[in-house]
Amino acid sequence: MIVYLRRLEGLFQRFDRARPGIPALNARARLQGADGRDVARLERALHERRRLAVSGQSEAPWVELRVGERRTRIERPAGALGPVPFALALPLEDGEAPEAAVSAGGAPVRLRFPPRWRVQTMRGADFAWRMLRLVPALVGWALTHDPRHRGTVKRMLDLEGGDRFGPLPHDLFAPAPPDADLPPPTVILPAHDGHDLLVACLDRLARHTTGPWRLIAVEDRSTDPRIRPLLEARLPELGAAETHLIAPAENLGFVGAVNAALEAREAKGWDGPVILLNSDALVPRDWLPRLLAPLADPSVASVTPLSNDAEITTVPTICMRHDLPPGAVDRIDAALAALGPATAEMPTGVGFCMALSGAHLAQVPRLDPAFGPGYGEEVDWCQKVRALGGRHLGLGRLFVEHAGGVSFGSETKRRLIQRNHRTIVARYPAYEGEVNVFLEDDPLRGPRLAGALAWAGAVAPEGVPVYLAHWLGGGAEIWLQRRIARDLGRGRPSAVIRVGGTARWQVELHAPTGVTGATTEDAGTVAALLALLPRRDLVYHCGVGDPEPLEIPDLLLRLRQPGDGLRVLMHDWFPVSPSYTLLDASGRYRGPVGAGDDDPAHRAGRAALAEWQAAWGRLMEAADTVILFSEAGRPILERAFPGLDPARVQVRPHALPDPETFRVLDPPRAATPEAAVLGVLGNVNHHKGADVLDALSAEGARIVVLGEVDPARPLRRAITVHGGYAPSEIPALVRRHGITHWIVPSIWPETFSFVTHEALATGLPVLGFDIGAQGWALRAAQNGHPVPFGEDPARDLRAALAQLQEVPACAG
Incomplete structure (x- = not known):
């Protein structure tokens, strides 16, 4: 009994240390600048074991964290636009009760933390509740020592790291929905400077737009004299049924330009949907029917496609813009075009390329001029329409490149974003919370992951590493994260197939901007997703904890296509034996094991060691290389796989510590x-x-x-x-x-x-x-x-x- 109580105590201590820290009671405080105006807000303030960490969003020139006499400050990046994230931390001694404050030029905000005893009481109750729910897994581990049960305990108690994602939609690869039977849409194209991107935008409209459509362009008093003649010459050549060019006497800004086009549309008696299209938006083949299809549902007010720069519809990482290499838009879109319905409800659309329902536009027929030249006006329109019952969808089966905000200079854009963001927050207090929920849940995770994989294939045509890895952490995971970071530093993304989690498979795409992922129970779906990579470098990294480990070799062999690389890394001895440490049933190491060894520890259910080594041997023999990290492993590998070509086995020690x-x-x-x-x-x-x-x-x-x-x-x-x-x-x-x-x-x-x-x-x-x-x-x-x-x-x-x-x- 004492032994079990000590185990329980040790488990609680690990659970306690794994908590994200003690949050400050005023962790969502706003910070004022020297003029008394709110210039920053805290989003997180944690008293961790050996440090105090704060983070948030700021428009201030600097933010400072102070603990006692210690201070640290972060300066605003030069040229940053709008609120930018900040993160600060200072070390603490064990048990130190910090007297901490955060400031952004005005009065410091003193952080207040709850008493330690209250935190421990709440954590104890949380731990007890989780342990109660873990009884089946604990009993399963005691009876079978199956790694699945151990993994369940670690996940339920948050004792393992890594990103976790929700499930893929069941209809991700279902047949595409039919085109919508709608009146011809009107594309509204405001243009202000940006000649070269406008040329590219018009070229793609001419090549890739099908079906009947109309166009209203607004030449918004560009300083570049080439813009108006370009529009006058190109509009008749685009293939639109009707075109109209508006050239106001003075600059209207984006909101004014769109409203002028909407007024012209009404005057001409054109009904049907409207598509707001930036002059730096590059559309792919057959984009229009896909964008319009969701509007067949009368409750849908707006539709926004995926893009490389479109806030909550950004690929590969949500809300993280990036530039695309030439031609990437077509490769990414071709992959997404094969997806099923692939839509998700969003709190707002994104105005760079947004289809608006004619019926809902009749309810709110203009953008609000209060948003001036632009930024935030589509959020305002979407919120007004939502209040009237309209829904806004993100569309996962269309990708439109957004080549960048060229309509305004960076300083002007920064001021506009700051001002208009404050207006949105004041008008719609619940909006930011709704966006945060969307960011956490990411209901577009399926098409976003598919787009991220297609993006990876476009930016790394030489091949994308695909690692099969576990959830258990340790040295192998440290190696994997370092290797992924190294490749990202060279501009090469990586994919990871995780095993041993709650779901059968988790697929991740690691990009410089972050990690996108989703889970599935179906190996066929894993194969379909990874088929979006034109060339892969498949790497067995570690499969410990997988519930059906004998399926792993066949999965990797199934995934391999002509031209793909295949490597096996021996981070442990799992391909040699289900006992990946090679300890026998008595917990002892007794030397290398071969097919004739019959110790129970080297069996996988009913499968004897000979069957195990035969299955994994097929993978070993098909691999380009089998990599050991020490010469000490050769005798172990030779005993398990005597027929393995020694030329395929390479020893590559890890980098030694400095x-x-x-x-x-x-x-x-x-x-x-x-x-x-x-x-x-x-x-x-x-x-x-x-x-x-x-x-x-x-x-x-x-x-x-x-x-x-x-x-x-x-x-x-x-x-x-x-x-x-x-x-x-x-x-x-x-x-x-x-x-x-x-x-x-x-x-x-x-x-x-x-x-x-x-x-x-x-x-x-x-x-x-x-x-x-x-x-x-x-x-x-x-x-x-x-x-x-x-x-x-x-x-x-x-x-x-x-x-x-x-x-x-x-x-x-």
């Missing part, structure tokens, strides 16, 4: 083995040596763990558990805890062991078992001390420590 970052200057020293303080880097569980640490502690060893401890295998209370750390903090933590030696207590043959290399880089003596990659690294290092791995690992480690006698803190 000694200047990790080296400990003037480290603590131990005059005798008894005085040693043994440090352990990284998280600890059974295969990471929890039994070894407990045995050493029971003999009086002083041990400090810099990492987390698996609640299912808590350590003795005498062992100090520091918790998570950043690699750059290691030298300071060594001095803080008086660490004199490192031990690497892992009892499985690691495939690389980041923590072994980090420990060696500090210069302190490092002891660990002479198995796997950790043993290989210890043998190669001057301050490494490999220990034979016998029947009693803790005894072997104690003996090795005793043999060191008086060991200097920096060996050699």
Whole structure:
């Protein structure tokens, strides 16, 4: 009973540490500038374990965070338009109760936090409720040790990182809806300068617009003398049934220009839908019937397509604009055109390319002149029409390129956005909350993900990496995130197929602007999505935790098309055995395993190890390369797959830590083995040596763990558990805890062991078992001390420590 209570206590401690921090009671406060006007707003203020962090939106020249006498400030980026995000943080000591304030030029706002006891009480209640709901998963784990149940516990308690997304719509790849039977639409095209983009806009209108349509263009007193002659010459050539050019005597601005066109439309007696089209919008083939189709529903007031710069309909990442390479719009749109209905209700349309219902336009026939030259006028119109029952849809099966806001200079645009944003907030107080809900839920996630994948294929024609990865974190996930970041730095996006989550599959697209993703239960849908990439570099990264792991090799082989690359990365030994650490049923490592081994730990349900290795062997033999991260892995791979061509196997160690970052200057020293303080880097569980640490502690060893401890295998209370750390903090933590030696207590043959290399880089003596990659690294290092791995690992480690006698803190 005591053991279970300790496990429960350890689980709650991890749950508590994983909370996002204590939010300030006034975390949504507004900040004033020197003139007393609201210039910024807080959106988040958290008292985390070792830091205070705030973030929000600001129009101020700077925002400052102060904790006691410590200050940090962030300046507004030069040329930024409208409210821009800010984020500030200051470090805290453990248990520090911060006296903090945030300011933006005016009176500081002092942050107020609830009492710690109240927070702990609420978290305890939350933890108890979650544990009650987890009873089936906990029982399943106790009976079967199935990784699915363990993953469920971690997800329910928020103990795993990563982005999480909702499900794909069931009709994403359903047949497209029929065209709408509507009167001919009127395209309204205001133009002000931007000659080259206007030429491109008109060229695409002429080539790609089908069916009957009308056009009203407004030449809004451009400073470029080429604009009016261009419109006069090109309008008759566009293929519209009727065209009309308005050339006002003075500049009207976008709102005035649109209203003038709407008045002209009424005067001509033209009915039917209206399409507002910016002069920098580049339409694809057959765009018009797709844009109009949702208006067949009389409740729909407006329709907005996806784009590269259209706020909540932006691809690949919501609300994050970016430029497209030439021709990308057509490749992206061709992928989206094959989707099903693919619509979602939105709080507003986006006016760069927006279809308006004729019936709803009759209810609100003009844009509000209060919005002056432009920006926010479509939000105002949409809110008025919503109040009358109209709905606004985002359309996922059409992509229109928005080449940029060319109608106004950047400073003018910034002032307009600031002013008009304040007007919208004052008129429609619920609007911002509705937008935030849309951003969190992203009901357009399906077509947005499809568009993001098509975008990735357009910007990386040489091939997009597609990783099959798990949810369990650890060193493999660190490697993956670093590799994705490296590729993004080179302009190359990446896709990830996640397994082991609540849903069978999660597909993610990582772009420089963020991550877009969605889940599905259907492998066919995964294949259909990834088929949007014309060329893929398929990478098996790690499949631990997947409920049907024998399906993974066949899925990757099914996804591979001619010209695709295929690599297998051995971050662990999962392709070798369901026991990915190679520990047997007694929890021991007994050497490499082959098809003839019949230990229960190496079975997957009814599938024997021979069946397992045959399935994974097909993937290994088809791969271009199988990558090990240490020479120590070759014997293990050769035993499992004796027919694998050795030429396909490559050893590519990870980048080693920078000694200047990790080296400990003037480290603590131990005059005798008894005085040693043994440090352990990284998280600890059974295969990471929890039994070894407990045995050493029971003999009086002083041990400090810099990492987390698996609640299912808590350590003795005498062992100090520091918790998570950043690699750059290691030298300071060594001095803080008086660490004199490192031990690497892992009892499985690691495939690389980041923590072994980090420990060696500090210069302190490092002891660990002479198995796997950790043993290989210890043998190669001057301050490494490999220990034979016998029947009693803790005894072997104690003996090795005793043999060191008086060991200097920096060996050699």
